[in-house]
Amino acid sequence: MIDWLIHFALKLLETCRDILPIVVTIVGFQLLVIRKPLPHPRKTIIGFFYVLLGIVFFLEGLDLALFPLGSLMATQLTTPEFLGVPLEQAISWQSYSWVYIFAASIGFATALAEPSLLAVALRAEQISGGTIRAWGLRISVAIGVGFGLALGTFRIVTGSELYLFIIGGYIIVLLQTRFAPKMIIGLAYDSGGVTTSMVTVPLVTALGLGLASAVPGRNPLLDGFGLIAFASLFPIIAVLGYAQIAQWLNRRSLSSKP
Amino acid sequence: MFKNPFIKQLFGSFLDLAPILAVVLVFQVLVIRQPIPDVGNLIAGTLFVILGLTLFIQGLEQSLFPIGESMAYAFARKGSLFWLLAFAFCLGFGAAVAEPALIAVAEKAADIASNGNLIEQTDAAKAGYALGLRITVALSIGLAILVGVLRIIRGWPVYYPVIFAYVCIAIMTPFAPAEIIGIAYDSGGISTSSITVPLVTALGVGLATSIKGRNSMTDGFGLVVFASLMPTIFVMAYGMVI
Numbered sequence: 001m002i003d004w005l006i007h008f009a010l011k012l013l014e015t016c017r018d019i020l021p022i023v024v025t026i027v028g029f030q031l032l033v034i035r036k037p038l039p040h041p042r043k044t045i046i047g048f049f050y051v052l053l054g055i056v057f058f059l060e061g062l063d064l065a066l067f068p069l070g071s072l073m074a075t076q077l078t079t080p081e082f083l084g085v086p087l088e089q090a091i092s093w094q095s096y097s098w099v100y101i102f103a104a105s106i107g108f109a110t111a112l113a114e115p116s117l118l119a120v121a122l123r124a125e126q127i128s129g130g131t132i133r134a135w136g137l138r139i140s141v142a143i144g145v146g147f148g149l150a151l152g153t154f155r156i157v158t159g160s161e162l163y164l165f166i167i168g169g170y171i172i173v174l175l176q177t178r179f180a181p182k183m184i185i186g187l188a189y190d191s192g193g194v195t196t197s198m199v200t201v202p203l204v205t206a207l208g209l210g211l212a213s214a215v216p217g218r219n220p221l222l223d224g225f226g227l228i229a230f231a232s233l234f235p236i237i238a239v240l241g242y243a244q245i246a247q248w249l250n251r252r253s254l255s256s257k258p
Numbered sequence: 259m260f261k262n263p264f265i266k267q268l269f270g271s272f273l274d275l276a277p278i279l280a281v282v283l284v285f286q287v288l289v290i291r292q293p294i295p296d297v298g299n300l301i302a303g304t305l306f307v308i309l310g311l312t313l314f315i316q317g318l319e320q321s322l323f324p325i326g327e328s329m330a331y332a333f334a335r336k337g338s339l340f341w342l343l344a345f346a347f348c349l350g351f352g353a354a355v356a357e358p359a360l361i362a363v364a365e366k367a368a369d370i371a372s373n374g375n376l377i378e379q380t381d382a383a384k385a386g387y388a389l390g391l392r393i394t395v396a397l398s399i400g401l402a403i404l405v406g407v408l409r410i411i412r413g414w415p416v417y418y419p420v421i422f423a424y425v426c427i428a429i430m431t432p433f434a435p436a437e438i439i440g441i442a443y444d445s446g447g448i449s450t451s452s453i454t455v456p457l458v459t460a461l462g463v464g465l466a467t468s469i470k471g472r473n474s475m476t477d478g479f480g481l482v483v484f485a486s487l488m489p490t491i492f493v494m495a496y497g498m499v500i
Contacts, residue, residue: 018361021396022352022453026325029348033341034332038325047321054314055358057306062362065303068296069282076290102285109277115270116455163431166443170424177417186416186479190459193450193482198311199274201359201448205366221374225367225440232447232486 008056015055023048062202070206071213077102078214096157099211103153106207107231108146110200117141117194120187127183128243131250137242144238145195145231149204152230156211159218162226169233176240181247188239192232204228264316271311275304314358314452323456330461335468339411343404346461350403350485353453354396360449364388367441376437390496391441395449398492399485403458406481410465410472416480423487430494438497445493446486455482 030038038044076082083095111117121134121141155165177185204227212224286294294300326349333342354360368377368384368391377383409419431439463478472478 019356021348021355022322025345025348025352026322026329029329029333029341029345030325033345034329039328044321044325047317047319050313050317051321051356052317054310054312054317055356055361056310058310058314058358059362061303061306061308061310063303065300065307066278067362067366068303069300072294073282073285076292077285082290082292098285098289102281102289105281105285106278109281113273113277115274162440162443163428167424167428167431170428174417174421174424186477186483189416189420189483190479190481193447193455193486196359196447196451197274198359198452199278199307201451202362203278205363205444205448209366209370219374220370221376221437222440224370225444227444228447229440229443232450236483 011056011059012052015052015059018055019048019051058198066199066202067206070203071210073102074099074207074210075214078211093154093157096153096215099153099157100150103149103207103227104146106146106200106203107149108142110197111142111145111195111235112138114195114197116197117191120191120194124184124187124239124243127187128181128246132184132243132246136246137239140238140242141191141195141235144234144236148230148234149227151234152208152227153211155226155230156208156218156223157215159223162229166226166229166233169237173233173236173240176237176244180240180243184239184243188236188243191239192236195235196228196232200231201228204231264312267312267316268308271308271315274311275308279304318453318456322453323460326457327460327464330457331464331468333461335464343407346403346407347400349400349457349461350454351396351400353457354399354449355392357449357451357453359451360392360395360445363441363444363448364391367391371437374437390500391445391493394492394496395445395489398488399449399454401492402485402488403461403481405488406458406484407461407465409480409484410462410477411469413472413477416477416483419484420480420487423484423491426491427487427494430491433498434494435497438494442490442493442497445489449489450482450486454485458482458485 027038030036077099078096082098117138118134121137124132124137125134151165155162180188205225208227209220209224212218212220212222218224286292329345330349333345365384365388368388371377371387372379372384377387405419409416434442458481459478462481466472466478
């Protein structure tokens with residue numbers, strides 16, 4: 001119990017250091033540049049205290065649950081017994097299909113349930129004047145994230161170079177930017193950051209690192225990271241693509257009317 | 259549905275985790291069909307995560323967010339360019355340092371680096387590496403927000419800085435050490451999650467509404483993407499230097 005309390009106090013102290021810069025920024029600029037007192041000092045201080053406690057509990061929970069869960073899934077889905085191949089035989093990338101399906105499901109489910117994506121989708125519907133539907137956008141982002149994560153795990157399994165995929169993705173984004181409706185570009189770019197929430201990031205990271213240690217011939221140092229990059233690039237492609245298709249359908253239905 | 263905001267937030271945090279738990283459960287029951295080790299720890303950890311998220315979001319909503327947003331609007335409406343840019347940089351830097359997902363992943367990256375003999379296998383070396391990584395990311399996010407604000411003021415198209423960042427990344431990748439590339443590419447997505455996105459979006463939309471000739475819908479966005487590309491460039495540079 002005492003050990004745990006010391007550990008907790010140390011974490012709390014460390015987190016104090018972590019939130020210090022943002023507190024100094026907000027309070028400092030408020031008092032020195034805007035020169036007004038804080039509007040609700042009591043409420044604000046209690047709020048900062050909540051943030052502090054929240055980060056400590058969250059990080060502790062990550063170590064106990066989300067990180068182990070990600071690596072557990074990676075190990076269980078890659079054991080030779082589960083794959084059903086004899087030990088001495090080399091395993092081809094096709095045998096890992098459950099890994100890809102798992103990664104795609106995690107990406108699809110978390111993106112679809114992401115609250116900030118809902119807000120972005122509603123805004124996009126507003127900007128486009130109804131050409132883009134909020135639901136269509138959410139589904140396309142969810143498919144984008146799911147596909148991105150599946151491709152990312154495929155990359156870890158085969159050990160191919162990360163930058164080939166990402167730079168290839170950049171080129172697609174730039175080509176799409178050329179043809180997509182101008183109104184939607186800023187929002188589409190930002191949707192990449194929206195899908196990587198506080199809960200998804202640790203789980204997906206642990207999954208990638210776990211896979212890289214479990215698949216023979218892979219090194220976590222070289223192959224373990226990169227899944228988050230896929231998860232934040234593919235939504236951009238999906239949103240731009242959906243906007244283009246929606247615009248095209250809209251034009252066609254307009255021109256077909258007499 | 260719920261009167262008490264705390265209970266409501268607790269439910270919201272549970273909903274954040276629900277899709278992950280559902281997918282994992284389905285796979286465990288239908289596909290893997292093996293006993294899960296340490297179920298007790300997993301359940302305790304999940305409860306910790308839910309409680310932590312709840313306190314964190316609740317705390318942000320009653321301290322940082324209202325002040326940060328009203329300040330973003332205040333700076334956007336009046337005030338000198340210098341103070342606006344200084345505020346933008348500090349906001350980006352501070353938010354990234356406090357980002358919990360970044361804290362967690364930087365520690366993981368330090369573990370991996372020390373297991374791979376990239377750095378010494380001591381706690382001090384690991385802590386130093388993790389902190390160095392986070393400071394690098396935070397500096398780059400501060401700079402990204404600064405440039406993004408300048409873009410909104412000057413009215414440059416959103417894809418100029420993005421194309422520039424893409425080209426930088428493509429040129430730097432072959433020269434960066436192979437061990438840093440993965441974490442560098444990931445760092446952008448990791449650091450644009452809970453604190454950075456709402457504050458930065460408020461700043462962008464506030465600026466675009468208050469400047470004549472800017473449309474809050476089209477010009478207000480684009481700060482987040484820049485904040486998620488800049489860390490990649492900086493972390494690769496950090497890898498080359500260290």
